[in-house]
Amino acid sequence: xxxxxxxxxxxxxxxxxxxxxxxxxxxxxxxxxxxxxxxxxxxxxxxxxxxxxxxxxxxxxxxxxxxxxxxxxxxxxxxxxxxxxxxxxxxxxxxxxxxxxxxxxxxxxxxxx
Amino acid sequence: xxxxxxxxxxxxxxxxxxxxxxxxxxxxxxxxxxxxxxxxxxxxxxxxxxxxxxxxxxxxxxxxxxxxxxxxxxxxxxxxxxxxxxxxxxxxxxxxxxxxxxxxxxxxxxx
Numbered sequence: 001x002x003x004x005x006x007x008x009x010x011x012x013x014x015x016x017x018x019x020x021x022x023x024x025x026x027x028x029x030x031x032x033x034x035x036x037x038x039x040x041x042x043x044x045x046x047x048x049x050x051x052x053x054x055x056x057x058x059x060x061x062x063x064x065x066x067x068x069x070x071x072x073x074x075x076x077x078x079x080x081x082x083x084x085x086x087x088x089x090x091x092x093x094x095x096x097x098x099x100x101x102x103x104x105x106x107x108x109x110x111x112x113x
Numbered sequence: 114x115x116x117x118x119x120x121x122x123x124x125x126x127x128x129x130x131x132x133x134x135x136x137x138x139x140x141x142x143x144x145x146x147x148x149x150x151x152x153x154x155x156x157x158x159x160x161x162x163x164x165x166x167x168x169x170x171x172x173x174x175x176x177x178x179x180x181x182x183x184x185x186x187x188x189x190x191x192x193x194x195x196x197x198x199x200x201x202x203x204x205x206x207x208x209x210x211x212x213x214x215x216x217x218x219x220x221x222x223x224x
Contacts, residue, residue: 043214090158092158100163101148
């Protein structure tokens with residue numbers, strides 16, 4: 001079974017801090033994704049990566065950056081956290097372009113105070 | 114425009130009732146895939162089903178069934194004889210490797 005592991009289930013940070021959310025997958029998937037989930041808005045794509053060191057902006061990239069130095073790891077970075085970034089963050093991975101389903105981590109509930 | 118609409122925000126049913134969750138999609142792609150995911154209270158998204166755009170055959174899996182109709186751009190999901198454990202948020206999605214998600218339908222099954 002595919003395992004997508006997010007480093008924290010719950011995280012509390014302060015406004016202005018630099019925040020790192022880590023995601024690791026164990027199935028050699030090429031594509032990895034970061035979403036945020038907010039009530040009434042569903043899942044919105046922040047960034048995705050289709051290969052090491054490759055990334056593309058999703059629908060809401062403002063205030064975020066990403067890093068993919070190794071195939072199995074995809075990091076989401078909040079350069080200067082703000083209260084409107086309080087949300088549930090979900091990481092996903094999938095093998096390649098095609099019809100396979102994305103596999104999701106358990107999510108990180110991030111609170112910015 | 115690429116869009117997935119789940120018009121039902123929340124549905125409450127009594128255990129053993131049947132319930133249908135609606136999903137309508139818009140896409141520019143000629144080949145695409147449709148997905149349903151379940152998100153229980155614990156938070157993880159669990160993959161339920163995938164359909165190809167060129168395969169309109171409906172599918173039944175235990176108490177779950179899916180009705181894909183290209184003519185109406187709909188991919189509806191029915192739970193027969195609902196159970197309390199079915200209580201969750203259900204998301205419909207469309208795409209290939211990159212998805213557009215609907216806003217989700219919260220299903221509450223009452224004992």
